[in-house]
Amino acid sequence: MTTTAIAWTVGTVLALIWALPAGKLLLLSLRGPSGLADRWDALARLFETGFLMAVSLAVVVWTVFPVAVWYVLTALTAAAAGAAVLRLPDLPARADDAKASRRRLSALGNLALLAGFTALIAVVP
């Protein structure tokens, strides 16, 4: 497998991994109050998308993989973030169900991943 083929494979896989949660957050936010469980759910998905955005920035070989994909997925992420914020007032702060704690942990964990990875790529050359 050539270096170029590896770069395309890694780029395609990471683009999909980034696009899926971003697209899902957008769709769930647009669906109405039934889409997202609570505000922690929205935050968890938003931070997950942000983390995958940072990973894609650092790992994809953008000198080979088309930079246009970055802009398309950035637009999708921006739309998803905006839609999530639009939906926040309609959502309960914390839904009263069995997965509530998991969603809060997921949000905090994804935030930690996002902050940690952003710090990491900020200090490397």
Added chain:
Amino acid sequence: MSRRTLTVAAACLVAALVAALGIAVAPRAPGLSAEETGDPGLRDRARPLFADGTYNRVGIVEIDGDTTRHAHFGADEGTDYEIGSVTKTMTALLLADAVERGEVTEDTRLGDLLDLDGTPAAEVTLAELASHRSGLPRLSPRLRDMVSGTLEVYRGGDPYRVGPDTLLAQAAAAELDGRGESRYSNLGHALLGLALARAAGTDYPSLLRERLLDPLGMDTTLLPATEDDLPEDATAGLTGQGRTAAPWLARAYAPAGGVRSTPADMEHYARALLDGTAPGTAALEPRWEAPGGCIGYAWMLTDTDGTDVTWHNGGTGGFSAMIALDREAGRAVVVLADTTTGVEAQALELLTGEEAA
């Protein structure tokens, strides 16, 4: 202002911030520099060859008999580039030269020169190392080296930050797989350089300086062991992610890819190879079959559009390089670049293509 209006405003603000952040940190794929110097004809022939792919600074040297042409994009003949595995061709010349001096033979065992007794690596010969037929792996087989090397490559760092003792430990841990068959090995060439230096009673940088660089007048060619050894205005390469790459320094793996040179010096090198005045030019002679052609000591020989081309390419975390010779016609092309996108096709096109000089 209603609560709904505030929410819409906040949503628009967040979306705009995310978009702005994405645009601000967006990967930047550089384009070929518009600042050009050198021979206008060569620049015109070269420019379209770099239209696709990611290039920034590029230096080209074209030798045609007694004539030399340069073309530089965003650079000049004194710009320094890491030449990566083109360094192996220099190590190969040192081997041929050492054989001529009687210091070693091509059948000298690695274990005769390095402390590798009892390990499979001790049995391989210098010729096998030089021609990538030793069966040694491409890199260290140790898991910790593989993990740290992969991480270094991804963070744009130098994956070869080891000294001779660690290199020997890596060699001692290696098994031979497919000995006698073609299997490209940076580990093998690092060991070859260390062995030749030990045979001469010196270290690799001193050996290369005394026997090749100084005789050829390659005064701006360096083997920087530390970042302090780099020139103040050293060229910084760009990683595949478009970030600045850390320099690859000349430690134990220097014989496999640690040289930093300039187009001006590579002109001296290519010309000396063509006219046979470089020490150890016998390294270029094809001796064994290899995928797509033949191989000498490190030097590849392939038929490119009916022309026998003797060549070697190179790449580091932020640079790419290619030297290609048409020895029969007395022609050579060297291409150096400060990005990781390969320059092999361009060098071959300039050497053998329809628009070759």
